[in-house]
Amino acid sequence: MTSPSNGPSSNHADQPDSQRLLQHDSTLTVAQSVSLSIGGDSLLVVDERPKSKDQRACCGLLAKSSKTTHSIGLYNILDADLSPAGLTITYAQAATKDGISVAALEYPISEKEKANAQTWVSQLLDLAYGEAQRYKRLKVLINPFGGKGAASKSYHKHAAPVFAAARCVVDVQQTTHRGHATEIVEQIDIDAYDAIVCCSGDGLPYEVFNGLGKKPNAGEALAKVAVAMVPCGSGNAMAWNLCGTGNVSVAALAIVKGLRTPMDLVSLTQGNTRTLSFLSQSFGVIAESDLGTDNIRWMGAHRFTYGFLVRIMQRTVYPCDLAIKVEIDDKRAIKDHYNTYAHNPAPRRSPEETAGQSKGLPELRYGTVQDDLPKDWEVIPGEEMGNFYAGKMAIVSKDTNFFPASVPNDGLMDIVTINGTIPRTTTLKMMTAIPENEFFDMPDVKIRKAAAYRLVPRQKEGYISVDGESIPFEALQAEVHKGLGTVLSKSGHLYEAEGPRP
Numbered sequence: 001m002t003s004p005s006n007g008p009s010s011n012h013a014d015q016p017d018s019q020r021l022l023q024h025d026s027t028l029t030v031a032q033s034v035s036l037s038i039g040g041d042s043l044l045v046v047d048e049r050p051k052s053k054d055q056r057a058c059c060g061l062l063a064k065s066s067k068t069t070h071s072i073g074l075y076n077i078l079d080a081d082l083s084p085a086g087l088t089i090t091y092a093q094a095a096t097k098d099g100i101s102v103a104a105l106e107y108p109i110s111e112k113e114k115a116n117a118q119t120w121v122s123q124l125l126d127l128a129y130g131e132a133q134r135y136k137r138l139k140v141l142i143n144p145f146g147g148k149g150a151a152s153k154s155y156h157k158h159a160a161p162v163f164a165a166a167r168c169v170v171d172v173q174q175t176t177h178r179g180h181a182t183e184i185v186e187q188i189d190i191d192a193y194d195a196i197v198c199c200s201g202d203g204l205p206y207e208v209f210n211g212l213g214k215k216p217n218a219g220e221a222l223a224k225v226a227v228a229m230v231p232c233g234s235g236n237a238m239a240w241n242l243c244g245t246g247n248v249s250v251a252a253l254a255i256v257k258g259l260r261t262p263m264d265l266v267s268l269t270q271g272n273t274r275t276l277s278f279l280s281q282s283f284g285v286i287a288e289s290d291l292g293t294d295n296i297r298w299m300g301a302h303r304f305t306y307g308f309l310v311r312i313m314q315r316t317v318y319p320c321d322l323a324i325k326v327e328i329d330d331k332r333a334i335k336d337h338y339n340t341y342a343h344n345p346a347p348r349r350s351p352e353e354t355a356g357q358s359k360g361l362p363e364l365r366y367g368t369v370q371d372d373l374p375k376d377w378e379v380i381p382g383e384e385m386g387n388f389y390a391g392k393m394a395i396v397s398k399d400t401n402f403f404p405a406s407v408p409n410d411g412l413m414d415i416v417t418i419n420g421t422i423p424r425t426t427t428l429k430m431m432t433a434i435p436e437n438e439f440f441d442m443p444d445v446k447i448r449k450a451a452a453y454r455l456v457p458r459q460k461e462g463y464i465s466v467d468g469e470s471i472p473f474e475a476l477q478a479e480v481h482k483g484l485g486t487v488l489s490k491s492g493h494l495y496e497a498e499g500p501r502p
């Protein structure tokens with residue numbers, strides 16, 4: 001099995017270092033007749049040991065050859081270790097339909113083979129991890145109510161064995177109440193952990209970013225400690241974008257192999273409060289369909305679709321005052337921006353930059369929602385707003401690549417606005433256009449790349465959703481901070497989503 005996703009992740013083994021390392025002898029022979037060869041992106045195991053009598057005979061017949069070959073993707077190698085007992089290689093193998101499980105190969109190593117084997121092990125691990133940090137120190141937070149109450153069991157059964165096999169240092173804690181993750185993280189020692197892993201939906205990462213943001217040294221904390229997700233909630237956008245999966249074990253592998261990736265965060269001000277958002281903010285039909293349908297929770301995942309359809313049939317509008325600090329307004333130019341970003345080297349943050357981060361959160365360049373509206377912001381007519389959706393990640397939920405041009409670190413959010421009076425048939429077409437990646441190009445879908453916006457609802461009651469959580473229904477201002485946060489991602493560069501069509 002190679003990398004479990006076909007997203008934009010590059011194979012770490014393709015990095016130039018691999019060429020240099022592979023010039024050395026990359027085959028180790030163990031147990032006399034087992035050869036372990038490191039290839040471009042896999043480890044090839046050829047075992048020619050004579051089989052025991054039991055293994056040779058199958059249904060009373062003699063097997064033709066005792067040679068077995070086995071290829072393991074380097075991405076799936078978790079660890080290789082030489083101990084007095086010999087060489088142990090642990091790796092992830094395909095298990096259930098979508099998942100992986102941990103397997104191991106073990107061979108005795110004689111005293112005189114040891115030095116050679118040690119060099120080979122280092123070479124294997126260098127290629128298997130590339131730029132990814134090994135033996136990560138993880139603070140694991142579990143929302144015991146996530147995933148209909150199965151988060152803890154899923155973590156221990158499917159993710160913990162992957163972390164253990166990769167020799168991650170793990171400290172597990174369950175949250176006991178709403179807001180607990182923020183409290184835990186606000187007090188956390190940022191030098192003790194490389195990443196905080198949320199076994200939850202998108203609610204816990206939202207709390208974790210805000211906990212880091214509350215620290216007196218927020219800038220440094222957000223640069224040093226990466227945030228990651230083991231998908232255990234109903235909305236697992238973070239895992240889909242960064243790991244390309246909604247599967248617990250595959251996400252754990254992606255975290256083990258995850259590359260530290262600086263990611264933009266958005267500051268939101270409402271009244272006197274300031275919070276951070278990593279995923280999205282919505283107002284109008286999507287926020288209402290998500291948050292305004294609690295009375296039909298029994299419907300499960302269909303609740304959103306039902307709520308959406310009801311509102312579309314009523315052709316509801318959500319009037320608001322909207323002003324945007326627009327940076328790119330044209331779909332062609334947005335596609336060019338995406339392509340330029342995708343073809344440029346992945347942004348990295350050096351250790352010096354991490355250490356030199358500002359103490360607290362960065363200053364707000366555009367002030368708060370209580371200040372005068374900056375003069376150069378574009379005022380957008382909002383009387384007939386149907387849907388306002390600002391995204392900082394591409395995928396908002398499974399199979400829903402709503403913001404295909406979104407990238408982790410361009411200092412911009414993608415804002416989609418749709419008029420609420422467009423024909424119902426068009427709105428329904430939009431729903432089917434998303435999985436086909438045709439939504440972006442639809443004429444009724446207005447998309448802007450923006451640095452900031454202000455939205456003031458005109459009605460008294462309604463819903464505003466931030467990262468899937470409900471916030472007060474009142475005036476809101478948002479601005480992006482380029483590369484303020486850190487996540488662990490599979491590609492180190494792009495989200496695991498198809499970009500906009502050429």
Ligand SMILES: Nc1ncnc2c1ncn2[C@@H]1O[C@H](COP(=O)(O)OP(=O)(O)OP(=O)(O)O)[C@@H](O)[C@H]1O
Nearest residue numbers: 146147175176177178179200201203204233234235
């Ligand atoms: N122990 C707890 N008790 C009650 N609420 C909690 C607890 N731990 C976390 N929460 C809250 O649960 C909410 C949902 O969290 P989660 O990250 O799992 O997102 P979700 O995808 O919405 O999950 P769900 O599967 O529950 O719908 C968050 O707002 C979080 O603050």
